[in-house]
Amino acid sequence: MTVDELQQELFTRFQHHGGKVDVNTLTLLLTIGTTRSKCSRLYDALMRIAARKAHAPAPVPHPRPAAFTELVYLPRDAYYCGGELVPL
Numbered sequence: 426m427t428v429d430e431l432q433q434e435l436f437t438r439f440q441h442h443g444g445k446v447d448v449n450t451l452t453l454l455l456t457i458g459t460t461r462s463k464c465s466r467l468y469d470a471l472m473r474i475a476a477r478k479a480h481a482p483a484p485v486p487h488p489r490p491a492a493f494t495e496l497v498y499l500p501r502d503a504y505y506c507g508g509e510l511v512p513l
Contacts, residue, residue: 426478439470 426434428451435441445452455464498506 426474431474434474435470439466441467441470 428446431451444454
């Protein structure tokens, strides 16, 4: 399941607002004000989603990201070098 699907399901089924969302990461925030019952409800929601998705078909494999090119300079050296003038 994608991060967007997980966040949407947490919101629609369990009324839980997710935290920070990235391409493949959902960060859930727990603060000093978070009660034990809220943690328990979040845990229960995640376990229910995991149990339901355990029998789902395997995800379609994604293409591998492109390999990085070889570095000519380390970033620090590139920052401090004199640079190079190139014609427009």
